[in-house]
Amino acid sequence: MLGITYPELTRFLIQFGIAVSGAASLWGCVFALKSRKSGEVIYENLSSLLMWLFIAGFLIFTFNWWIGSLFLFVPDIFAHEGIVVRPSVDAVLRGFELNMPLVTLIMLLGILNIHWFFYYKELWKKYASVLWGAQFLLFSAVAALSAAAPDFLSRLQMFFTLHNWHSILTLGSVITVDYLFLATFRLHSHKKFLYAFFPIISLFIWIGLGIDFLSNFLIFEDAFRLDDQFLFIQTIVAIIIINGAILSGRINELLINFAELAKRELIDPLLKKVIAVSGSVSIVSWLTITFMDFFEFSAKYWQFWGVYLLAVVTAYTIHGILESFFANGEPAH
Amino acid sequence: MKELMAKIKLSEIFFLASGLGILFSLPWLEGGGFSVWAVAKAAYFAGVILLIFKK
DSSP states (O other): OOOOOHHHHHHHHHHHHHHHHHHHHHHHHHHHHHHHHHOOHHHHHHHHHHHHHHHHHHHHHHHHHHHHHHSOOOOOEEOTTOOEEOOOHHHHHHHHHHHHHHHHHHHHHHHHHHHHHHHOHHHHHHHHHHHHHHHHHHHHHHHHHSSOOSSTTSHHHHHHHHHHHHHIIIIIHHHHHHHHHHHTSSOHHHHHHHHTTHHHHHHHHHHHHHHHHHHHHHHHHHHOOOSHHHHHHHHHHHHHHHHIIIIIHHHHHHHHHHHHHTOGGGSOHHHHHHHHHHHHHHHHHHHHHHHHTTOOOOOOHHHHHHHHHHHHHHHHHHHHHHHHHHHSSSOOO | OHHHHSOOOHHHHHHHHHHHHHHHHHHHHHTTOOHHHHHHHHHHHHHHHHHHTTO
């Protein structure tokens, strides 16, 4: 039932690191550009806040990429449809080979970005959009080339490229939203600006899932396999879509209204719970389908459900603890 | 809570149809039928296009 092995776990963590640091770079770049255009210092602060998320993703990615490159393995790659594609040893080797200079560049640029952020803040502010933008492009390239088919124009290569890249838009952006939501919990002056961005980030998440659907159509005919894992992943995809359709858009609108009216205290306690449940379902669902990409489980459908529900309850509890933690004390403005 | 029920967008209807379509197509998938599933996926793309055009 538990088909988790260390090499596959390493590969998942590489993908997780790419998603988190790639999304932090993308939205860091957007906020830095917005700050330059509008002259509003709050956008610059939001860009700065993303540095901590970037550092976390950057460390997870670099550590695991080097572990992975030194202890090469060839796991199955699953799409979010539960469709299996087995990359050849050559494809994975080529991926690591092609990515070696890119990962070296990412490390140099990442260290420069972090160094300037802590020791040359004015210089960092001046070039933040360039640094974030370059990092986003590099992480995108690494994601796209992490498995390289012999024919670069083949459907298989298109699948690898789109499937690995979309995590930046989906999983990474979902984590970015949750992180910024909590990080600005007491920064009331930031909320109006941040929440106004949530619909844009949501749009990118929807587009990201669409990219994954497209990538799956490319290999569907050759790689489709119907089992409990496939059916469960399909269920989770449906939950993500329904949760997003019913709640995300409305919650975004309500948050914007509350932030503009500065009347957070008027939020209905039941509504606060709905927001927490929706957020927990969203992040656990994205983590679930990304995690299950890398493993082959022999569990039954209901067993997957058991673990998933336990994870949602855990996420909801952690959210409550973090919310209490961030809500304590005077507003930082 | 009332605000959550207000103002349903067209894109949300398509997304909802897509999600429910995927969910209810699972028994058919087990029987080898893909049409409901494929329509649900098509509804998803329609939802994304509508969202881009702010509908």
